[in-house]
Amino acid sequence: MDHKQWLAELTTDTTNGAAEKAGITPATLFRQLSRGRISAENVIALSRAYGKKAGDELVHTGFLERSDIExxxxxxxxxxxxxxxxxxxxxxxxxxxxxxxxxxxxxxxx
CATH class of the missing domain: 1.20.5 (Single alpha-helices involved in coiled-coils or other helix-helix interfaces)
Known part of the structure; x- marks a missing residue:
C-alpha cells in the first residue's frame, strides 16, 4: 500500500499532529512521505500511537508478509x-x- 494512503487511512490528523502523537520529529515524517516510504520504525510508532497492531500495519505497508506474523x-x-x-x-x-x-x-x- 502507498504509505501516504496508509497514513491517511490511519488518521485524520495532520502530518504534524500524527508525527507529534507518535513521538516522531515532524520534519522526518514529512521527508519520508515526500520520498514515498515511511520507515518501518515509524510505521510501528504511528501504529502504536493510534491503537493499531504494529504487525498488521507492517503488513499493510509492505514491510512484512502476513505469514511473518501468523x-x-x-x-x-x-x-x-x-x-x-x-x-x-x-x-x-x-x-x-x-x-x-x-x-x-x-x-x-x-
Missing amino acids: GVGIESALRLASSRQMLDEIDRRMGDGHGDDLNTKPSERN
Missing part, C-alpha cells in the same frame, strides 16, 4: 513451552471435563 505453529510452541507450562495446560484440560478426549482441540469442543 504465529508459531503448534509443534514449535510445544518445544518452546516449559514442562511446567505443558503440565499446567494438561491440568487445565483435564479439569474442564474434557479429559476423556485429549486428542480434541479446545476449539473443536462444544
Whole structure:
C-alpha cells in the first residue's frame, strides 16, 4: 500500500499532529512521505500511537508478509513451552471435563 494512503487511512490528523502523537520529529515524517516510504520504525510508532497492531500495519505497508506474523505453529510452541507450562495446560484440560478426549482441540469442543 502507498504509505501516504496508509497514513491517511490511519488518521485524520495532520502530518504534524500524527508525527507529534507518535513521538516522531515532524520534519522526518514529512521527508519520508515526500520520498514515498515511511520507515518501518515509524510505521510501528504511528501504529502504536493510534491503537493499531504494529504487525498488521507492517503488513499493510509492505514491510512484512502476513505469514511473518501468523504465529508459531503448534509443534514449535510445544518445544518452546516449559514442562511446567505443558503440565499446567494438561491440568487445565483435564479439569474442564474434557479429559476423556485429549486428542480434541479446545476449539473443536462444544
